[in-house]
Amino acid sequence: MSKKLHSNSQTDTVAQLQRYSKRAQTYFRELLQRYPLPIFAGMVVCILLSGVLAFTVMRVKEPGGTPVFPNVPAIGADTDIRSVMQTYDALREVSEIQQVIQSIIEKDSLNTADSILLTDALKRFDELQHTQPSTQRNKP
DSSP, X not given: OOOOOOOOHHHHHHHHHHHHHHHXXXXXXXXXXXXXXXXXXXXXXXXXXXXXXXXXXXXXXXXXXXXXXXXXXXXXXXXHHHHHHHHHHHHHHHHHHHHHHHHHHHSSSOOHHHHHHHHHHHHHHHHHHHOOXXXXXXXX
């Protein structure tokens, strides 16, 4: 039969790794103290070589020619764009009407021209509220 070995493998492994790292540290420290100039020259050469390779061999090619645009959208997309434009125009017009109404309200006294302008603006505002694009009414 074989003997049982009693050891704490985890602490032994950690201690062994610490010893290896200490050895490697002292080896590299001695190497740097013995040959500082050649190691520095090697670092400078590596940096210069990396720069030369980055700007010559590994350079990204610039795209040539005109860019390719995606295909024309589907048939229904054109009506969506039109409805968006109509909605934008209606929103812009509502904003202008609101500015006109606000300027009339801020006046101290109203004359007949102001009353007519206010009435027309309110009628147009009401028309814009009740006029919706047909695509929006049909959507759920």
